Amino acid sequence: MSSNQVGKPPTRDEKDQDESYPSIQPGASLLLALRLAKRPILLIGGGLVASQRLYFLLESDAEITLISPGPLHPSIQYRIDDPSTSNQIKWLNRPYLGGEDEIKVKDFDLVMTAIDDNELSKEVCELCRKERVMVNVADIPPQCDFYFGAQLRKGPLQILISTGGLGPRAGAMIRDIILNNLPENIEDSVKGIGLLRSDLRKRAPGVGGELGQKRMDWMKDICDKWGLDKMKQFNDDDLRNQILDQGWENDRQIIGPDDLQGHASISRMSMIKDKISSISLEGVTGFGLGVTIASLAALYMSRRGSQ
Numbered sequence: 001m002s003s004n005q006v007g008k009p010p011t012r013d014e015k016d017q018d019e020s021y022p023s024i025q026p027g028a029s030l031l032l033a034l035r036l037a038k039r040p041i042l043l044i045g046g047g048l049v050a051s052q053r054l055y056f057l058l059e060s061d062a063e064i065t066l067i068s069p070g071p072l073h074p075s076i077q078y079r080i081d082d083p084s085t086s087n088q089i090k091w092l093n094r095p096y097l098g099g100e101d102e103i104k105v106k107d108f109d110l111v112m113t114a115i116d117d118n119e120l121s122k123e124v125c126e127l128c129r130k131e132r133v134m135v136n137v138a139d140i141p142p143q144c145d146f147y148f149g150a151q152l153r154k155g156p157l158q159i160l161i162s163t164g165g166l167g168p169r170a171g172a173m174i175r176d177i178i179l180n181n182l183p184e185n186i187e188d189s190v191k192g193i194g195l196l197r198s199d200l201r202k203r204a205p206g207v208g209g210e211l212g213q214k215r216m217d218w219m220k221d222i223c224d225k226w227g228l229d230k231m232k233q234f235n236d237d238d239l240r241n242q243i244l245d246q247g248w249e250n251d252r253q254i255i256g257p258d259d260l261q262g263h264a265s266i267s268r269m270s271m272i273k274d275k276i277s278s279i280s281l282e283g284v285t286g287f288g289l290g291v292t293i294a295s296l297a298a299l300y301m302s303r304r305g306s307q
């Protein structure tokens, strides 16, 4: 595989079962989504970079021990004073003393330094290596076990851009391109599909085995059939039940949006939005017979009239 090709691992898609395996290109970071709720994390430093680390750690529900002499970056002080986050942060108002310190790196799941003291950063890194604790050293990339990246979050949707340490600012610019081009309210699609998956798991519980395969195949085909935009409709309880009743319970058929058009439970406003967007995307002929701007307007007026 040449360096400008996009490699990907095996997938569940039949079209990918061609037994051609891309060559491995070493040197990448392993991108993961760490679940840190209630995990003890040590953050050393109290400047701008530490304030950025703190923000993401708080959003991850971590339990943070922050060691830095004051005055702190104002946003750190704000989080310490704010009752909604103060109990997640234990602040020790003093310098960290490295190996001599009574706070030991081995008592934490992750360690992060964001200090202007290169020698201390190196020492913390060595302590972490010895104890096999993963460490991010903001000022010495080669010593990092993990890098941060430019991030964006829209509800459950999170995207991280890594440039492998080459261009953090460039990574942030790429993040902004993605942000500006994401479909509107994409997070509602993610929430909707999450609800459908969870309802399916209630009807077909268990892990692995034949049932697990069938569940995954069905979910995959439902995703492909509805597409990202229409997944927003899965936030409607009745609609989800209908898809599961008529589809999963009925020989695991794949029910698409067109199979349910007449159902009153689909929010009319979302129908109108979908129809208008398919008209603008595909033209009236692509959209199908019988739908006119006039009927959309009538539907809209009747909806407004009934409110």
Ligand SMILES: C[C@@]1(CC(=O)O)c2cc3[nH]c(cc4nc(cc5[nH]c(cc(n2)[C@H]1CCC(=O)O)[C@@](C)(CC(=O)O)[C@@H]5CCC(=O)O)C(CC(=O)O)=C4CCC(=O)O)c(CCC(=O)O)c3CC(=O)O
Pocket (backbone or CB within 6 Å): 052, 053, 136, 137, 138, 139, 140, 141, 144, 146, 147, 148, 149, 150, 151, 161, 162, 163, 164, 165, 166, 167, 168, 169, 170, 171, 172
């Ligand atoms: C290796 C890494 C280690 C790590 O921090 O985990 C690292 C290292 C270093 N960054 C430095 C400088 C800057 N960092 C930023 C910004 C961010 N840096 C972030 C990540 C990373 N930075 C990791 C690799 C990320 C990747 O692989 O792409 C971001 C994405 C995420 C975050 O930190 O949360 C965040 C953007 C968030 C956002 O905007 O949303 C800016 C721009 C700005 O501040 O606006 C500048 C100045 C301009 C520039 O250099 O581009 C220096 C000092 C260099 C020097 O002294 O000259 C070092 C140390 C070095 O390189 O030696």
Ligand SMILES: NC(=O)C1=CN([C@@H]2O[C@H](COP(=O)(O)OP(=O)(O)OC[C@H]3O[C@@H](n4cnc5c(N)ncnc54)[C@H](O)[C@@H]3O)[C@@H](O)[C@H]2O)C=CC1
Pocket (backbone or CB within 6 Å): 044, 045, 046, 047, 048, 049, 050, 067, 068, 069, 070, 072, 073, 094, 095, 096, 097, 114, 115, 116, 117, 120, 138, 139, 168
């Ligand atoms: N990874 C990244 O995104 C970036 C990394 N950097 C690097 O990160 C480092 C920190 O950057 P800033 O936050 O902007 O610096 P800063 O100068 O604003 O903050 C440094 C903080 O470290 C604290 N500190 C110093 N010695 C300490 C000790 N022994 N124990 C505890 N805290 C101590 C200071 O009190 C201060 O709060 C810089 O050295 C820089 O090289 C800089 C920019 C971006």
